Amino acid sequence: MPHQDEREAFRRHGAEGVLLLGGGAAILLQLADPRVARGVARHSGFRERPLDRLLGTLDYVYAIGFGDDEIAEAAVRTVNARHAPVRGPASAESPEYNAFDADAQRWVASTLLAVALELHERLWGPLDAAAGDAIVRSYGALGHRLQSAPAGWPESRAEFDAWWDERVALLEVGADARSVARSLLSGASALPYGTAAFLPPVRLITAALLPPDVREAYGFRWTPRVEHVANGWLDAIATVWPFLPRMIRHAPMHASLRRARRRSRYAELEHEDDDDPATTAPERGARQHRSAYRRRVEP
Numbered sequence: 110m111p112h113q114d115e116r117e118a119f120r121r122h123g124a125e126g127v128l129l130l131g132g133g134a135a136i137l138l139q140l141a142d143p144r145v146a147r148g149v150a151r152h153s154g155f156r157e158r159p160l161d162r163l164l165g166t167l168d169y170v171y172a173i174g175f176g177d178d179e180i181a182e183a184a185v186r187t188v189n190a191r192h193a194p195v196r197g198p199a200s201a202e203s204p205e206y207n208a209f210d211a212d213a214q215r216w217v218a219s220t221l222l223a224v225a226l227e228l229h230e231r232l233w234g235p236l237d238a239a240a241g242d243a244i245v246r247s248y249g250a251l252g253h254r255l256q257s258a259p260a261g262w263p264e265s266r267a268e269f270d271a272w273w274d275e276r277v278a279l280l281e282v283g284a285d286a287r288s289v290a291r292s293l294l295s296g297a298s299a300l301p302y303g304t305a306a307f308l309p310p311v312r313l314i315t316a317a318l319l320p321p322d323v324r325e326a327y328g329f330r331w332t333p334r335v336e337h338v339a340n341g342w343l344d345a346i347a348t349v350w351p352f353l354p355r356m357i358r359h360a361p362m363h364a365s366l367r368r369a370r371r372r373s374r375y376a377e378l379e380h381e382d383d384d385d386p387a388t389t390a391p392e393r394g395a396r397q398h399r400s401a402y403r404r405r406v407e408p
Contacts, residue, residue: 118240119247122229123174126361127350131224132163133293133315138220140286141323144206144213150285152195152208165191170221171365173250180369185254192255203285211257216276218252223273226266227318232347241266282326290327313339 122128140146165187172184192208199205207213222245230236236244242265249262263269294312316329317339324331350358 115243118243124359131228134318135220135224141280146285147203148195148206214252214257222248245269
């Protein structure tokens with residue numbers, strides 16, 4: 110398949126905002142790697158601001174998949190800056206962790222891919238082999254635009270599925286992972302007013318998208334009745350989603366790219382101010398305050 114065709118296959122898949130329903134499952138899978146869980150638990154404001162981290166991850170994915178070179182490079186710089194302090198030695202209970210670990214970054218990218226494929230096929234049916242292979246190869250950029258080299262990323266859907274099954278069998282859901290999961294999926298999280306009303310279906314869909322052993326390790330109550338309700342939600346979404354206007358279906362992507370462009374413009378203006386001797390101290394202070402506010406959106 111030509112490169113341009115592959116890019117189009119990925120964009121048709123990745124532009125659909127409904128894939129965000131898989132965000133919770135992807136995060137829980139990431140945390141099932143003890144290195145990731147320890148880094149998030151010790152260096153992230155996830156418990157206090159769960160939506161900020163989700164928004165940052167979303168912005169990175171859209172910047173790499175849909176942004177121009179300037180937006181993608183800015184997203185990479187932002188992630189690298191956030192990751193710089195995320196490292197720590199091994200302890201008796203936990204392994205060494207480092208956010209620049211290429212294998213850990215490959216794992217994070219693979220969770221996004223696995224959940225997106227699962228959700229895509231639950232909503233729209235099986236992908237044909239060519240489209241599946243193109244999507245697999247495209248998701249590799251999420252890791253290797255950082256420190257995870259392209260070498261070793263699967264070239265086909267079949268290769269990815271085989272690798273994924275082996276990797277999932279090695280996962281360990283520890284105390285750090287369960288603690289962050291409770292913050293993400295409980296009404297006690299620091300969520301905007303009214304958001305908690307959506308948590309019950311989000312929990313159901315999250316559980317439905319997890320491998321059975323991982324779901325059990327996180328303590329989800331999974332009975333035939335619960336599974337039936339979860340499948341009912343997914344069936345209802347699959348029925349309604351295709352009839353929504355494209356501007357709604359693609360709204361999260363467009364909103365994310367608009368945020369990226371605004372950040373790029375702010376960065377240019379601030380760089381100009383740094384070189385301008387006429388900039389007053391209050392103006393610099395206001396600029397620093399705006400920068401600190403924007404940095405709350407974590408990748």
